[in-house]
Amino acid sequence: MNTAAGRHTAEVNIFTEMSALAETHAAVNLGQGFPDSAGPVEIIEAAVAALRAGHNQYPPVPGIAPLREAVAHHQRHWYGIPVDPRSEVVITAGASEAIAAAVLAFVSPGDEVVVLEPFYDLYRACVSMAGGTLVPVRLHEPGFRFDQAALAAAVTDRTRMLLLNSPHNPTGLVLDEHEVRAVAGIAAEHDLLVVADEVYEHMVYDGRRHHPVAAVPGMWERTVSISSAGKSFSVTGWKVGWATGPADLLSRVQGVKQYLSFAAGTPLQHGVVRALACPDSYYEDLRTDYQRRRDLLADGLAELGFAVSRPAGTYFVTVDAGPLGATDGLRFCRELPRRCGVAAIPNSVFYTDPGAAGAQVRFTFCKPEAVLREGLRRLRRGLRGGW
Ligand code: PMP
Ligand code: GLN
Secondary structure, eight states: OOOOHHHHHSSHHHHHHHHHHHHHTTOOOSSSSSSSSSOOHHHHHHHHHHHHTTTTTOOTTOOOOOHHHHHHHHHHHHOOOOOOOSSSSEEHHHHHHHHHHHHHHHHOOTTTTEEEEEEOHHHHHHHHHHTTTEEEEOOBTTTTOOOHHHHHOOOOOOOEEEEEOOOOOOOOOOOOOOHHHHHHHHHTTTEEEEEETTTTOOEEEETOOOOOOSTTTTHHHHHHOOOOHHHHOOHHHOOOEEOOOOOOHHHHHHHTTTTTTTSOOOOHHHHHHHHOOOOOOHHHHHHHHHHHHHHHHHHHHHHHTTTEESSSSSSSSEEEEEGGGGGOOOHHHHHHHHHHEOOOEEEGGSSSSSSTTTEEEEEEEOOOOOHHHHHHHHHHTTTTOOO
């Protein structure tokens, strides 16, 4: 392991730290993004049935055939992207493994990888394990907007990859069609690979749609698209994800993946086959339900005095605790469980320079409404008189 990788992997991960603090203080955990209950019961039953039916040995490295077919169908059904399930889908141990395998497959020491900042913390660790350099492009305030010119300016002759995340964790930004085309144009002009982390693809609000970069004409050939059953079906502990893309790119992703997990979760892969058979109404209900919870949490936090950036997608809301008197989001989140009985995530972990996050904090709304209300009640009580 090179020194850079060691630096980013030696510390305890923020999600582990904050979930442990939440437990110690019996706090309402609005930090790590995991729902309190799973999706439709049929999904669980399908996984149980697979266990009982004896599907308990290694799956094939690229995943069981019915799941690859189901993922290919999903891409065609939702986005009109034709995908060959035999050579253009790889099932992974969560989206995390797909991202790691894609980065390790294509990034060599000295290569640059451009990301929108703030960025999901896994990206920095993976790029650093590959010996590459992360080049952040700051989403600008107010509202974490995407700046096409800044993205274009970040590309150098060492840039190998754009690692794009929309809907975006932690800000909730959803790139519109025009912005996705702009990203595609930059990638094509500079002959870059795009790794598109689309795990929140079904969580987009206010009538918006998710626009996969792979659907832009000419982009399929240079894009690896990644998603996860954990998010869409509320089974984050299953760790079943996937990558789709052209066979020449996916064979390289699979080549790395076979030396990471080899393959994982045979019975759970069967459960996800059932999940992907859900009717469109399942996704519509998911969206409506999360949008209601978003409004509940975002409105509640605004009432308490946080500066709220209302997310267009994902199940996270980023706020600035500065108006309450906080200056350091990490310190705020380390104290919040004890002081208020609520846990959150400091956005400082999503920046190359943690200081740039100021008092930005991320709360999740993937919890039942009663839990969100209780979290807000505790915050109201604990924050009386400011921070
Ligand atoms: N990308 C993003 C943006 C995420 O928020 C997550 C969730 N932790 C992942 C990837 C990883 O997904 P998985 O749990 O399926 O590995
Ligand atoms: N992606 C989830 C989040 O951002 C969980 C991350 C994790 O636990 N590794 O909260």
